[in-house]
Amino acid sequence: MQKKWEQLIVSYMPNLRVFDINHEGSEQIHQLTYHNLINQFNSSFYIEKKWCFTHQHYWQETVKSGIFYSTNPYRRKDYTFYWEFDEQVCSYIQENNLNSVKHLHICSNAISDICINYFPNVTELTITNSFQISVDPVSKTLSRIVALKQITKLVVEPYDFYFEELIDLLRCTSNLYTLKYDLICFHQNTATSIQQKEEFLHLSNINKVKRLDIRETCTLKEIKMLVNLFPQLQYLQTGMNKKEIKQILTFLLSKTNMKTNQLFFLCIKEIPKMYLRELDMLIKFQNLCRDYFIKFINSDIYLWW
Secondary structure, three states: OHHHHHHHHHHHOOOOOOOEEEEEEEEEEEHHHHHHHHHHHHOHHHHHOOOEEEEEEOOOOEEEEEEEEEEOOOOOOEEEEOOOOOOOOOOOOOOOOOOOOOEEEEOOOOOOOOOOOOEOOOOEEEEOOOOOOOOOOHHHHHOOOEOHHHOOEEEEOOOOOOHHHHHHHHOOOOOOOEEEEOOOOOOOOOOOHHHHOHHHHHHHHHOOOOEEEEEEEEOHHHHHHHHHHOOOOOEEEEEEOHHHHHHHHHHHHOOOOHHHOOOOEEEEOOOOOHHHHHHHHHHHHOOOOOOOEEEEEOOEEEEEO
């Protein structure tokens, strides 16, 4: 296999610097066979280019999927962390120089206490739908591979990522400016009760979040909770409960609401165009804004003032 790659690189990609192979197979391959294929890339051709290789795969007797990539050093700014090994560390896997990575995607089934990879310069973190919460707090789990205080942008994709877990993570990401979150759901609290927690009150005083994007629909109670938690919010993008949309807009644009005095941009997701005129009339009738622009673009309403 490596001979074909050598010929391809020499003939068509002589200046290639990064070499990654993502393997997703319908048939499982025994680990010894899989590692024999990987070892073929230790020939003089790759050594002369100072290419070293490492990989990730499921730690099972057989291998169905994995990623194989060039290092020395790893040059990409993005890195997808697939899985860590609970039972045993594969002897073919080496620790990498991952200083170049700025954006880390977490797709791991679990992150063990002893992690062979650490990402010292990551500032953007994406938690994908493949991420599974362990018995430890999510902040403790993620701190094994990243410096959470350096994170300025956080994307949380799982729909079942509880708001309590998000609060725990926000506690350790004190320099976060941008947050994307899928769906507001609670484990043991409500939008009202969680605001009475000491941790919530503390976070509302110290967090720096200015841009918030909620993928799913929010109620008026949830919007009020978010505004209380993020008083420095400038940019809000979210779906809204259509029965409460006028109440929500009135609340957000109220001149007496000190918690929204920094807000200047609002995107209401997935809303019928008929609401454009209704909301425009509401703003004018109640004199909510003097100078503003309101547009309907691709099923969303954009309002800035």
